[in-house]
Amino acid sequence: MSHIELNNISYRINQKVILDDVSLRIEPGQFITLIGPNGAGKTTLLKIIIGLLKPSQGLVHHAANLNIGYVPQKIKVNQLMPLRVKDFLELCIKADNRDLVYQELGIVKLLDESIHTLSGGELQRVLLAQAIGKFSYNSLTHGTSTQTPCELLILDEPTQGMDTHNQVELFKLLTTYNQHHNMTILMVSHDLNFVHQASTHVICLNKHICCHGKPQDISQMAAYQQLFPTLDSSLSLYAHKHNHNHDRITDTTHDCGDHS
Amino acid sequence: MNMTFINAVMACSLFSLSAGPLGCLMVWRRLSFLSDTLSHAALLGVALSLCFNLPITLGVICVDLLIVYFLIQKTGQELQANEARLAIASQVSLAGGLIIFNVIPAPAYQLNQFLFGDVLALSSGDLVSLAVLAVITWFLTIKYYRHWILSWISDELAVTHAINPQLSYIIVVALLALAISLAIKILGALLITALMIIPVMSVRYLASTAKSMMIYAAVIGVLSSIAGLLASYHYDIPASAAITVAAAILYLLSSLRK
Numbered sequence: 021m022s023h024i025e026l027n028n029i030s031y032r033i034n035q036k037v038i039l040d041d042v043s044l045r046i047e048p049g050q051f052i053t054l055i056g057p058n059g060a061g062k063t064t065l066l067k068i069i070i071g072l073l074k075p076s077q078g079l080v081h082h083a084a085n086l087n088i089g090y091v092p093q094k095i096k097v098n099q100l101m102p103l104r105v106k107d108f109l110e111l112c113i114k115a116d117n118r119d120l121v122y123q124e125l126g127i128v129k130l131l132d133e134s135i136h137t138l139s140g141g142e143l144q145r146v147l148l149a150q151a152i153g154k155f156s157y158n159s160l161t162h163g164t165s166t167q168t169p170c171e172l173l174i175l176d177e178p179t180q181g182m183d184t185h186n187q188v189e190l191f192k193l194l195t196t197y198n199q200h201h202n203m204t205i206l207m208v209s210h211d212l213n214f215v216h217q218a219s220t221h222v223i224c225l226n227k228h229i230c231c232h233g234k235p236q237d238i239s240q241m242a243a244y245q246q247l248f249p250t251l252d253s254s255l256s257l258y259a260h261k262h263n264h265n266h267d268r269i270t271d272t273t274h275d276c277g278d279h280s
Numbered sequence: 281m282n283m284t285f286i287n288a289v290m291a292c293s294l295f296s297l298s299a300g301p302l303g304c305l306m307v308w309r310r311l312s313f314l315s316d317t318l319s320h321a322a323l324l325g326v327a328l329s330l331c332f333n334l335p336i337t338l339g340v341i342c343v344d345l346l347i348v349y350f351l352i353q354k355t356g357q358e359l360q361a362n363e364a365r366l367a368i369a370s371q372v373s374l375a376g377g378l379i380i381f382n383v384i385p386a387p388a389y390q391l392n393q394f395l396f397g398d399v400l401a402l403s404s405g406d407l408v409s410l411a412v413l414a415v416i417t418w419f420l421t422i423k424y425y426r427h428w429i430l431s432w433i434s435d436e437l438a439v440t441h442a443i444n445p446q447l448s449y450i451i452v453v454a455l456l457a458l459a460i461s462l463a464i465k466i467l468g469a470l471l472i473t474a475l476m477i478i479p480v481m482s483v484r485y486l487a488s489t490a491k492s493m494m495i496y497a498a499v500i501g502v503l504s505s506i507a508g509l510l511a512s513y514h515y516d517i518p519a520s521a522a523i524t525v526a527a528a529i530l531y532l533l534s535s536l537r538k
Contacts, residue, residue, distance in 0.1 A: 072439045090440040095433045100480075101308040102487050103429070111426045112441060150437070176436075 022047055023086055023172050023204055024069055029078035031064055038064050039075070040228045046172065051198040051205045053215040053235075056225035057247065062208045063093065065225065066176055069206070085170050089151030091144075093176040093208075097135055105138070105146055106131040113153030121153045125193075141186035144178055148190075151175075155203075173197070175207040179214065187211070191218050212248060224248075285513055287407065288399035288466075292505030292523060294410035295463045296475060298417035300498025302459055303476040304490070305452050308432050312477045313363055315456060317370040318344045319472040322460045323377035326394050326469075331384055337409075340461035341454075347373065348453050374469070397468030397520035399509070409462050417455060421494065424451060429490055471520040475501055478527040482534040500530055 024046040031039040039061045046052060056062050067073040068080060070088055097103055105127065113121060122128045125145050130138065138146065155171045175194075179187045195218050197203040209215055215222055216235040223232040230243040238244050306315050322340040329339030347369050351362070381391045393401055421428075431438040431445035438445040463472050479500035480493070487493030508523030515522075 067436065070436060070439050072435055072445075088440045090436055092434045092436045095437065097433055098308040098310065100484050101304075101429075101432070101490055102484075102493055103490060104488065107489050108429075108433075111429055112437075151440075154440070174440075 021083055022081075023083050023170065025079075025081040026069070027079045027081070029065075029068060029075045029080065031061070031068065031073065032076045037227060039068075042078075042225070042229055044223060044229065044232070046204060046206060048170075048204055049198075049202050050221055051194070051219045052207070052221045052223060053219040054206065054208045054223050054225055055210070055212070055215060055248070056230075060226045062225055063176060066090075066174060066206075066208065070174065083170055087154055087156075087169075087171045089154045089171065089173045091147045091151045091173075091175040091178055093180065095143075095147070099136060103135045104131070105133055105135055108135055109146065109149060109153065112150040117153050117155075121149045125149045125152070140181040141183065144182060144186070144190070148175075148178070148193075152197075169202075171203065173203055173205045175205070177208050177210065179209060179211050187214065194218060284400055284402075285509065287402050287404075288519060289506055289509050291399065291402050291407055291410055291466050292475070292509060292519075293502040294407065294414050295459070295466065296479070296501025296505050297414040297498045298410075298459050299463075299476040299501050300479060300496075301417055301421045301494040302452070302456055303480040303501075304494045304497055305428060305432075306456070307477060307480045308490075312473065313366050313370075314348075314453075315460070315476050316473045317366045317373075318347065318456060319460050319464065319469045320370045320377075321347045321373035322464045322472075323394055323469040324373040324380070325377075325461070326464060327377040327380035327384070327386075330386055330390075331380055336465070337458075337461040340464060341457045343373070344457035344460065345454065348457075377469075393468070394464055395468050395470055396518060397464075397466050397471060399466055399512075399519045401465060406462075406465065410466075413459055413462050417459070420451060420455060424448060425491065428452065467520045467523070471524050474520075474524040474527060475504065478524070478531050479504060482527070482531045485534060485537050501527070504530060 022045040024044075026042060026044050029039055029042045030037070042061075042065065054062050054065065064073065068075050070090055071080070071082075109118065109122075109127075109131075122131065125148060127142075127145055127149055130142055130146065135143070135146070151173055155173075156169055173194075178190060182190070191214055194205055194207070198205050198218075198220070205219075207219070216239070219235055221232065222235050222238045224230045224238065224244055224247060226247060230247060231238055231241045233241070303312075303315075306312050321343050325340035325343035326336050328334075328343065329336045332339075351365055351369060378391070392398075427438070427443045427448040430441055430443055431448040435445040438448070459476075460472055463475075467475060480497045482500050483493055483496035487496050504527035505523055508526035509519055511517065511526065512519040512522040
């Protein structure tokens with residue numbers, strides 16, 4: 021049975037369409053990456069999946085007892101709120117899971133630090149610990165249980181603001197979780213390289229689902245190529261443009277604007 | 281030291297016990313301006329209550345919650361994102377309150393009392409209700425501490441930890457409205473925020489955890505109340521102004537540390 025099933029979801033704010041007729045299923049054991057240009061509705065879709073937003077139309081179905089761990093894109097801890105890593109995680113993780121999670125994610129030495137002074141990579145690890153800590157941790161450490169637990173890890177652009185080293189570490193970790201512990205993962209990412217290496221499924225979103233499939237198949241699809249022109253075609257675009265700017269991302273987004 | 285003075289100290293201290301955690305929750309969500317708006321709006325609530333002969337607490341809570349409701353309709357939950365609307369609500373409700381006060385017509389001392397507070401107007405019933413407020417505040421703080429901290433950090437995070445961020449937020453706003461409705465007679469619409477926000481700022485370098493910051497803020501509020509009332513008693517200056525200045529002096533002292 022699917023962990024999550026979305027049937028014909030639409031979401032509008034006033035008259036503006038944010039999501040249009042999106043249907044998808046998240047099956048146990050999948051590592052799905054959600055990609056799409058800025059403003060494609062990725063974060064809105066995640067908010068609908070976790071139940072923070074109600075869709076304007078359509079149905080969301082969660083498996084019974086589905087346990088979702090969520091790594092938000094950013095958190096807003098007011099500078100005037102004193103919060104140590106330890107105090108934050110103790111609000112999130114049950115006592116018997118804490119030590120294992122702290123060790124595995126290497127945050128033991130961060131515990132007494134203030135959450136305000138963490139680096140981007142450290143904060144990301146703390147947020148990941150918060151999400152992983154919700155899961156029945158025995159299945160992770162002792163691995164190889166035949167049953168996939170009813171648990172789903174969701175990450176919203178986890179690599180943003182991370183250096184390459186931290187990105188690689190994160191991907192290794194997620195791949196291990198997925199392959200060895202059968203953890204189901206849904207991740208939003210802009211990093212196409214990463215997407216193609218780590219995930220088992222790719223969903224390409226631009227208000228509606230443009231295309232989806234296995235990473236090796238999807239890069240051949242026309243809709244994908246239209247949304248994410250390869251480096252070569254972007255570069256050749258540069259070569260002919262004399263009043264260009266050097267922000268390739270902007271150009272990519274611009275191309276996506278023509279889409280749909 | 282007479283009974284009136286002791287009653288005043290008890291009332292202000294009891295209110296400070298609630299103001300500590302509430303003030304922290306406001307400041308951590310950049311909502312100090314909301315507590316100002318709601319205390320000003322409370323004056324309109326008082327005026328309407330006097331006009332229709334209703335209990336003041338009821339009128340104030342209704343007006344405050346209505347204003348929050350309309351603000352949320354316009355801006356979503358993030359009230360601080362729209363300080364201009366907060367300012368309008370604040371000034372207009374203050375103006376409305378003043379007009380109604382003139383129309384009813386209430387004696388001038390009564391308007392002064394609700395604007396600037398009057399610790400001499402205390403009844404033993406007021407002390408009881410402030411004590412109940414302190415109990416409710418700390419009961420909710422212990423019960424909802426986790427809900428509030430996680431909701432204040434991220435709505436998404438809260439939802440996945442089985443916390444309703446909207447509800448957590450509404451509980452705080454409702455508690456704020458209740459506290460204001462009970463304190464307006466003692467401290468006055470213009471100075472309630474002072475006892476709620478200034479002590480929080482005084483302990484910002486002192487506390488290492490959110491929970492201890494709430495407790496320290498309450499303690500500093502009590503100290504400011506006692507110091508302010510003593511000054512008011514000896515030098516014959518208005519009590520709520522003296523308390524505000526006492527709190528501000530503690531704040532300035534705390535700033536020297538950094």
